[in-house]
Amino acid sequence: MSAVVLHAEGLHKRFGATRALEGAGLTLRAGEIHALMGQNGAGKSTVIKLLTGVEMPDAGTVALDGRAIAPANPLDAQREGISTVYQEVNLCPNLSVAENLYAGRYPHRFGLVDWKQVRAGARALLQELNLDLDVDRPLSAHPVAIQQMVAIARALGVSARVLILDEPTSSLDEGEVRELFAVMRRLRERGMAILFVTHFLDQVYAVADRITVLRNGGLVGEYLPAELPQAALVKAMVGREVELAGGREAGAAAASDAPVVVEARGLGRRGSLQPIDLQLRAGEVLGLGGLLGSGRTELARLLFGLDRADTGELVIDGAKAELHHPADAVARGLALCPEERKTEGIVAGLSVRENIVLALQARRGWRRSLPRAKQDEMAAHYVALLGIKAAGIEAPVDALSGGNQQKVVLARWLATQPRLLVLDEPTRGIDIAAKQEIMAEVVRLARQGMAVLFISAEIDELTRLGDRIAVLRERHKAGELPGGSDGDQVLALIAGQG
Amino acid sequence: MAAPAAEPPRPSLAKRAFAHPLFWPLLALALLLLGNGVFNPGFLSLEWRDGRLYGNLVDIANRAAPLILVSLGMTLVIAVRGLDISVGAVLAIAATVAAWTITRMTAGGGDGLAPLFAAVAAALGAAALCGLWNGLLVVKVGMQPIIATLILMVAGRGIAQLVSDGQILTIYYAPYAFLGSGFVLGLPFALFVVLAVFVALALLLDRTALGLFVRAIGHNPVAAHVAGVRAKAITLALYVFCGFCAGLAGLLVSANVASADANNAGQLLELDAILAVALGGTVLAGGRFSLAGSLVGALIIQALTTTIYAVGVPPQLNLVVKALLVLAVLLLQSPECRGQLKALVQRQARGRA
Numbered sequence: 102m103s104a105v106v107l108h109a110e111g112l113h114k115r116f117g118a119t120r121a122l123e124g125a126g127l128t129l130r131a132g133e134i135h136a137l138m139g140q141n142g143a144g145k146s147t148v149i150k151l152l153t154g155v156e157m158p159d160a161g162t163v164a165l166d167g168r169a170i171a172p173a174n175p176l177d178a179q180r181e182g183i184s185t186v187y188q189e190v191n192l193c194p195n196l197s198v199a200e201n202l203y204a205g206r207y208p209h210r211f212g213l214v215d216w217k218q219v220r221a222g223a224r225a226l227l228q229e230l231n232l233d234l235d236v237d238r239p240l241s242a243h244p245v246a247i248q249q250m251v252a253i254a255r256a257l258g259v260s261a262r263v264l265i266l267d268e269p270t271s272s273l274d275e276g277e278v279r280e281l282f283a284v285m286r287r288l289r290e291r292g293m294a295i296l297f298v299t300h301f302l303d304q305v306y307a308v309a310d311r312i313t314v315l316r317n318g319g320l321v322g323e324y325l326p327a328e329l330p331q332a333a334l335v336k337a338m339v340g341r342e343v344e345l346a347g348g349r350e351a352g353a354a355a356a357s358d359a360p361v362v363v364e365a366r367g368l369g370r371r372g373s374l375q376p377i378d379l380q381l382r383a384g385e386v387l388g389l390g391g392l393l394g395s396g397r398t399e400l401a402r403l404l405f406g407l408d409r410a411d412t413g414e415l416v417i418d419g420a421k422a423e424l425h426h427p428a429d430a431v432a433r434g435l436a437l438c439p440e441e442r443k444t445e446g447i448v449a450g451l452s453v454r455e456n457i458v459l460a461l462q463a464r465r466g467w468r469r470s471l472p473r474a475k476q477d478e479m480a481a482h483y484v485a486l487l488g489i490k491a492a493g494i495e496a497p498v499d500a501l502s503g504g505n506q507q508k509v510v511l512a513r514w515l516a517t518q519p520r521l522l523v524l525d526e527p528t529r530g531i532d533i534a535a536k537q538e539i540m541a542e543v544v545r546l547a548r549q550g551m552a553v554l555f556i557s558a559e560i561d562e563l564t565r566l567g568d569r570i571a572v573l574r575e576r577h578k579a580g581e582l583p584g585g586s587d588g589d590q591v592l593a594l595i596a597g598q599g
Numbered sequence: 600m601a602a603p604a605a606e607p608p609r610p611s612l613a614k615r616a617f618a619h620p621l622f623w624p625l626l627a628l629a630l631l632l633l634g635n636g637v638f639n640p641g642f643l644s645l646e647w648r649d650g651r652l653y654g655n656l657v658d659i660a661n662r663a664a665p666l667i668l669v670s671l672g673m674t675l676v677i678a679v680r681g682l683d684i685s686v687g688a689v690l691a692i693a694a695t696v697a698a699w700t701i702t703r704m705t706a707g708g709g710d711g712l713a714p715l716f717a718a719v720a721a722a723l724g725a726a727a728l729c730g731l732w733n734g735l736l737v738v739k740v741g742m743q744p745i746i747a748t749l750i751l752m753v754a755g756r757g758i759a760q761l762v763s764d765g766q767i768l769t770i771y772y773a774p775y776a777f778l779g780s781g782f783v784l785g786l787p788f789a790l791f792v793v794l795a796v797f798v799a800l801a802l803l804l805d806r807t808a809l810g811l812f813v814r815a816i817g818h819n820p821v822a823a824h825v826a827g828v829r830a831k832a833i834t835l836a837l838y839v840f841c842g843f844c845a846g847l848a849g850l851l852v853s854a855n856v857a858s859a860d861a862n863n864a865g866q867l868l869e870l871d872a873i874l875a876v877a878l879g880g881t882v883l884a885g886g887r888f889s890l891a892g893s894l895v896g897a898l899i900i901q902a903l904t905t906t907i908y909a910v911g912v913p914p915q916l917n918l919v920v921k922a923l924l925v926l927a928v929l930l931l932q933s934p935e936c937r938g939q940l941k942a943l944v945q946r947q948a949r950g951r952a
Contacts, residue, residue: 279762396836398842405825407824407825425823426827426829427824427826428827428829429829431826431827432827432829437825439825443822444819444822444826445821445822446822446824447813447819447822448660448815448818448819448823449819450818450819450820450827450886450887451811451814451815453819455814455815458811459811459823459826459828460826460827462808462811462812463808463812463826463827463828463829464827465808466808467807467808467809467812467833468807468808469808470806470807470808471808478781513826535813
C-alpha cells in the first residue's frame, strides 16, 4: 500500500445553528484517485473547505505526511501542497489563459513581468495535460471543459501533492469527461493524491481507486470500489435503500392523444437553433437529450421567451403566442428551471420563502401582494413536499447546499402550478437522493396532467423518465424516439449515427 | 466536540438592538446631537413661540428635507444596482422651471393659486422626464448607470441655464414661498412633504410586492427576470421616481430662498445623497436597502454641517472637518472595523494584565 499523504480525522464544524461536520475524516494515499461521496449536506464541501483553509475546524486534526497542519487560508494550503479546483471555474474569463495560469505569481525580470517566461511556462504546464492552446487568447474564448483543464493546470503549477477536484465533471459532456479522466490518471502515475468529488456514481467506478462516504457530517466508511456494489454505495450515502424513480415503469404512460399544451412549429433563432418542431402533451414527460452546445438550453430559452424566435411560431393551447418576456410565459402557465442555478435560478440574499413565492408573486403583479400568512404556508408546504433541508423558511437561500437550492427553484415553479414545466439539467451537481426526490415529484405531477420537458445529458435519465425522447444535435432536431427506447439508440442519435 | 443541539435562546433586548441595522446610524446621529448639547447647552432646547416650534433640531430636520427626499429616490435606484449622479442638476432644472413658470404667469398679473399649481406640475413633470431619460439610457441603451446619469449631470445645468436665460430667477410670489418656509401645525411645511413621501414609499414597498421585486432585482437581476419579474420596467420606474424626488427637493430649495440659481442649486447634492444612502446601511452593490437608514443618514449629514457652523470651525477647514467626521461615522458603522477595534482593545487589556 502506498504511503499516506493526507490524513484527517475527527473533524467538527458548526455554522451557526447548523452542524456541518461531526467527526468526518478521510485518508489520501500517494498515487491514488480517491472519491469522496455523500448526499447534499453530508459535509463534502465543508471537508474541502477545512482542507483548503477556507474555514478552520472547530475540532479534529489534519496531517500532511504525518505532520499536523492548520492552513489558515487557501494560499497557506497551496504552500503546503494542497491545491483545489472548484466546481465553478473560478478564474478570470477576461484574462488570457497564460495570465490566468500565472496570476498572482508572475515571474519577474528587471522588476518587470517576464511575459516570455509566462507564455512558455503556460504552454509547458498545459503540455503536461496534453493540451495545445493559444495561451494568449482570453479564457472565455475556450469551452468550459478547457477552462476546467486550465484551472487544473493552474492548481498543478504550485507543486501540489494533493489535488482536490470538486465536482469537476458536472458541466462536461462525455468526451470531455474521458479526457479529464485521462489527465487524472496521468497525475496519479506521477504520485499525486487526488480527491475527486462527484455525484455521478458510474464515474466513481470508472476512475476511483478508493471511496470514502460521508453522511450527515460523519464518516460512514472507506471502501474499495470492487467491494462495494453501486446499490451498497447508494445505501451507504443515503442510509436506506433507494428506489430509482421511473416515469414509465410507474404505470400508465401518457396517452398519445392527450391534448397538446405547447407546440413549436418551425421554431428557431439564427445562430442558436435551427427551426424545430416539437409537441408537448399534458401528462407526458418529454426527455430532451444532446451534447453540450447541441441547442438544448437554447430551445428552453426560446420556449420560455428568454430569447426571441426569428422563425416559426409557438402555439400554446391551440393559440399562437408571442413571448416577449419570461413574464408572458409565466402568465400562460409555463415554468423553467434554468441550467445555471446560481446566476439564473436562486436569488441569493433573499430567504427561502421569498425565493419560493417570487414567480407566483411576479405573475400576480406587484399590486396584488400575497398575504404573508399565505406565503408562509406555501413555503412550508414546498419545503416539506420536496424535503428541502433548511434552518427555516426565513433562512437565506445561499446558506443551503446546491441540491436544496435546486429544490427551492423547483418549488418556486411548482407554486405557480404550471401547465408546462421545463427542467434544464435539473439534476446537475446534486446528489442521488435529492435527484430521485426531484424526479419522483416531477413524474407525479406529470401524471396529474402537467407537461414536462426534461433536458438532460444523462442517457439513462432520459430513457428511464421520458415518455418520448427527442434528441438535438448541432442545433437541430436529430430525431425522436418512443419511450422505453434502448440507451444505445439514444446515444446513436446524440452522436450522429442515427 | 459538537455543542449540544439546543435551540439558541432568544437574544437579549440589548443584543437585538445592537444587531438592528438602524442602530449604528442612529447612534452616530445621537452622538452628534449630544456632542453639540455638551458644547452648547442651548443646542438641544426647543421653544414654542408664536404658534411655531423653534430650535436647532427643527432647523436641522428642515434643512435636511431636500437631501432626505433625494436620498430616498437614490436609495431605490441603488437598490436595483443603479446610481443617479444627475440629481443635483435635476434639482436645478426643477427649480428654474418652477421659477420660470411663476415669473411668466405672474407677469401678466396672474393671481390666485394657479401659478403655484402650474409651477409645481411643470417642475415635477420636468424632473420626472429627466428621470425617464436616465432610466431609458440605463435600461434600454444598456449604459453603465454612472455614465448614463453623468450625461444629465453635465448637461442638466446647461438646460437649467437655458430655461433661466443665464440669470438667477427671483420669485416674488407669496404662495410659492410657503413651500419652503411655511409652517403647518407649528412645524415647517417641508417636514410634511418628507413625511408624506416617506410614508407613501414605506407603504408601497411593504404592502405591495414591490419591495420583494426591488430586492430580487438588486440581488440577482437575471434570476428575477427568469422568474417573470419585469425587472426593466421596475428599474425604469425607479429612475423616474428618483428624478421626481429631486424635483420635489428643487421646489423646496427654490421656495426657501425665493429664487432659482441654475448654476449652484443642488451643487454636489448627488454626493451627499450617495453618502446618506451609504451611512444608512444600504449596500451600494444593490439588493439590501433601508429607506429609514437613508433618512437618518441625511439627518447625520445635515447635523454635521450645522455642528461645524455651530462650533465655529474656520470656513477654510469646513470640508476637511466634515470629511473626518464622515470617516469616523463610516468606520463606526463598519462591522469589520468594530471587530478589529474590539480585538485591539482586548489585546491591550491582556497586555496590561
